[in-house]
Amino acid sequence: MPALTRTMSVLPIAVLASVCLFPDTARADDILDGNTQNSGTEQHADTGADGTVSVTVGGIVFDRSKNGTGDSTGALTSPVSWTPPACWYAPKYTPEELQEYLEPIWEAGSTGHEWDAEQREQYNADDEKKAFNKDKSGKGYWWGSYVNKSYPPGWDACDEDYFWVDTGDAPPPDIENAVTPKILAELAYAEIRVPGTEVTLAPAQATKVNLPTWAWLDGAEFKPVSVTASIEEIGLTATATAEPVSLRIEPGTPDAETYPASGVCDIEGGRIGAPYEKGRANDTPPCGVRYLRSSGDGTFPLQATVTWDIHWTGSGGASGDLPEGTFGATQAVVVQEIQAINR
Numbered sequence: 001m002p003a004l005t006r007t008m009s010v011l012p013i014a015v016l017a018s019v020c021l022f023p024d025t026a027r028a029d030d031i032l033d034g035n036t037q038n039s040g041t042e043q044h045a046d047t048g049a050d051g052t053v054s055v056t057v058g059g060i061v062f063d064r065s066k067n068g069t070g071d072s073t074g075a076l077t078s079p080v081s082w083t084p085p086a087c088w089y090a091p092k093y094t095p096e097e098l099q100e101y102l103e104p105i106w107e108a109g110s111t112g113h114e115w116d117a118e119q120r121e122q123y124n125a126d127d128e129k130k131a132f133n134k135d136k137s138g139k140g141y142w143w144g145s146y147v148n149k150s151y152p153p154g155w156d157a158c159d160e161d162y163f164w165v166d167t168g169d170a171p172p173p174d175i176e177n178a179v180t181p182k183i184l185a186e187l188a189y190a191e192i193r194v195p196g197t198e199v200t201l202a203p204a205q206a207t208k209v210n211l212p213t214w215a216w217l218d219g220a221e222f223k224p225v226s227v228t229a230s231i232e233e234i235g236l237t238a239t240a241t242a243e244p245v246s247l248r249i250e251p252g253t254p255d256a257e258t259y260p261a262s263g264v265c266d267i268e269g270g271r272i273g274a275p276y277e278k279g280r281a282n283d284t285p286p287c288g289v290r291y292l293r294s295s296g297d298g299t300f301p302l303q304a305t306v307t308w309d310i311h312w313t314g315s316g317g318a319s320g321d322l323p324e325g326t327f328g329a330t331q332a333v334v335v336q337e338i339q340a341i342n343r
Helices: 096-110 111-124 131-136 180-191
Strands: 043-045 053-057 060-063 088-093 140-147 163-166 200-202 213-217 225-231 236-250 257-260 266-269 271-273 288-291 300-314 317-335
Touching: 053 111, 060 180, 060 213, 088 096, 096 111, 096 131, 131 140, 180 225, 180 236, 180 300, 180 317, 213 236, 213 300, 236 271, 236 317
Parallel strands: none
Antiparallel strands: 043 053, 053 060, 060 225, 088 140, 140 163, 200 213, 213 271, 213 288, 225 236, 236 266, 236 300, 257 288, 266 271, 300 317
């Protein structure tokens, strides 16, 4: 079993930070965005043969090779009150790494003689062969806490000191938020990015009062995307997959009708809506809108929002569903006062 990698790289992406909290002395020693960083911080990128990049942060490898790409991609918003874990526990140090990290802290004396002595006893630091479980090197890891760098409510709940877990064993049952496939899936969900939602309209330049306007999204862009989160040291993995299921159209004015009447267009045949075809100007589109008045010298803000279903699979056959997510955009629509037009 390889030792945990401790390398730093500057990445142009949002990442998670790890925080380590000691009893009686709060220590944000693994905050990536702060001024204090040490060997406990994990953040590096590995480029695969296909050019995709896997990013390691917070003790977890995120594979984004099947994620949405492009300038218009964005994060999902859940319509229910749900957020990924604010903090979690995962493998953090080998015996040698924990010794290398803790002993300089004790030697500095900044945490007090009494506390330092208790810590030395806790980790059996005076036994040259067994200190920090060095007699178990390669057979397990010291687990520690990591925290979502946005510090949502509950980020400081993971305040357990480091604890040892033998390879192949489950973490102690009384440790809440010890990483599981489901926790990995929830963290992967937060990394999902989906395509933008600017719909194609016909007529394209300016729609007309009382004339059905067709709306659709390119099926090639709206396909499932996924992110895989894994902890290689213990063989734990989970993949969260987002699948587009529907498009909601809000015309931007009450003086309009949507097709269908609910304004929700389901995905069919890998496409949301259908492209306009010549000669169908007066047909009812499967997805679209009919404006009942002009936009005058301005525009109407048409809101297009795609709903994505989220499901996950993980180690040991684990699987489940996560709350659906939405991603939308607003586009300006010009509506002209013309009763009929040949297309």
